[in-house]
Amino acid sequence: MTExxxxxxxxxxxFMDIADAIQTGQFGNRVKVxxxxxxxxxxxxxxxxxxxxASKGADNFDIVLIGPKVDTSLEIAEVNSEDEMHKKMExxxxxxxxxxxVTMHYNFPIGVSxxxxxxxxxxxxxxxxxxxxxxxxxxxxxxxxxxxxxxxxTAKAMGIEDPTVGILNLxxxxxxxxxxxxxxxxxxxxxxxxxxxSDGGAVMRGNDLLAGSVDVMVTDTLTGNIMxxxxxxxxxxxxxxxxxxxxxxxxxxxxxxxxxxxxxxxxVPVVAxxxxxxxxxxxxxxxxxxxxEFTKAKAAKLEDILKSLxxxxxxxxxxxxEVAAPAKEVVTGSISGIDIMDLEDAVKALWKAxxxxxxxxxxxxxxxxxxxxxxxxxxxxxxxxxxxxxxGDVC
Numbered sequence: 001m002t003e004x005x006x007x008x009x010x011x012x013x014x015f016m017d018i019a020d021a022i023q024t025g026q027f028g029n030r031v032k033v034x035x036x037x038x039x040x041x042x043x044x045x046x047x048x049x050x051x052x053x054a055s056k057g058a059d060n061f062d063i064v065l066i067g068p069k070v071d072t073s074l075e076i077a078e079v080n081s082e083d084e085m086h087k088k089m090e091x092x093x094x095x096x097x098x099x100x101x102v103t104m105h106y107n108f109p110i111g112v113s114x115x116x117x118x119x120x121x122x123x124x125x126x127x128x129x130x131x132x133x134x135x136x137x138x139x140x141x142x143x144x145x146x147x148x149x150x151x152x153x154t155a156k157a158m159g160i161e162d163p164t165v166g167i168l169n170l171x172x173x174x175x176x177x178x179x180x181x182x183x184x185x186x187x188x189x190x191x192x193x194x195x196x197x198s199d200g201g202a203v204m205r206g207n208d209l210l211a212g213s214v215d216v217m218v219t220d221t222l223t224g225n226i227m228x229x230x231x232x233x234x235x236x237x238x239x240x241x242x243x244x245x246x247x248x249x250x251x252x253x254x255x256x257x258x259x260x261x262x263x264x265x266x267x268v269p270v271v272a273x274x275x276x277x278x279x280x281x282x283x284x285x286x287x288x289x290x291x292x293e294f295t296k297a298k299a300a301k302l303e304d305i306l307k308s309l310x311x312x313x314x315x316x317x318x319x320x321x322e323v324a325a326p327a328k329e330v331v332t333g334s335i336s337g338i339d340i341m342d343l344e345d346a347v348k349a350l351w352k353a354x355x356x357x358x359x360x361x362x363x364x365x366x367x368x369x370x371x372x373x374x375x376x377x378x379x380x381x382x383x384x385x386x387x388x389x390x391x392g393d394v395c
Contacts, residue, residue, distance in 0.1 A: 031062075101257075102259075115251060133250075144172060144176045149297055151218060154251060165192055178388075182301075188297045193214040209227065232244040242270065247262065258278065260281075334370075335378060346388075355381065356371065357378065
């Protein structure tokens, strides 16, 4: 090709880009999304079909396939092994030739985990599952607090200015709730949702999962991974993921690549949706949003809150001495909001304060049972010891 012809092609492409921008209204916001095409249980063709489906009507993003040569009109960065494929993906991301990429079998560093996006069967709502792969922290509760932040970041990059947040009712959920409420009180605004169940609260039950009653559902990664698989393949028997947007982008403090994960079982519709998810995150400048949110969260003492979660000070204080139970009383008042892992220690803390208490399990989770006339006193003791929110969760 002569130099003149090369210049003419560059000028022609520039005019085409301008024409596209005028037609679509996307000035300077067109992005390129990569898709790696090796590693699927359904073969290369499954992934290529998903990319071609996503490209139909795509007026603000282009797709670059990273994998072996195939018969398609889409651009291909040709590689022939998974190892070579991921190296090429990272090269294209770091050079900014592509702004996001969808892939499988990719290992994130500790501290990074992915935020999936599903369509809930109850109301057909879209919901972010925070998180679905990767490891935010080796400490379960610390990880879930980080997962909440990762979910908020993703939702904001997707254009939801003030996403609603709920915490799935799992071991550690109440500790996560207390930590997030402390972060909120320190100035990092979190829009806590209310469960659709009559007793409400930010701790969500299975009904909320099905209904999609929050924008961001906070969970541990293993549970989130299972839920992604259920939501995406409950109509197909599990071998073919037919619904949803995949396992989502890896988020972490200081992590600036926009890499989204698919399962080996992800089918054509999910592949197409994951590419659209990636394009919108790239257009929403996910790394920029993440940096801003981490800065705000740190200003609200995120790091101090996380450090406090990894110190088992409450248990150490209680176990330092033997505590005898006070005289038994009729206990018909209940205090909720205590994590299952802290339940027996909370009872001992009340015994130490001279309040007879028993542990129990209500319909929304663990409870401490005390005499009706000592409920507020007990809530105050538990609040000061850090077992419940300071104001107490009396019911």
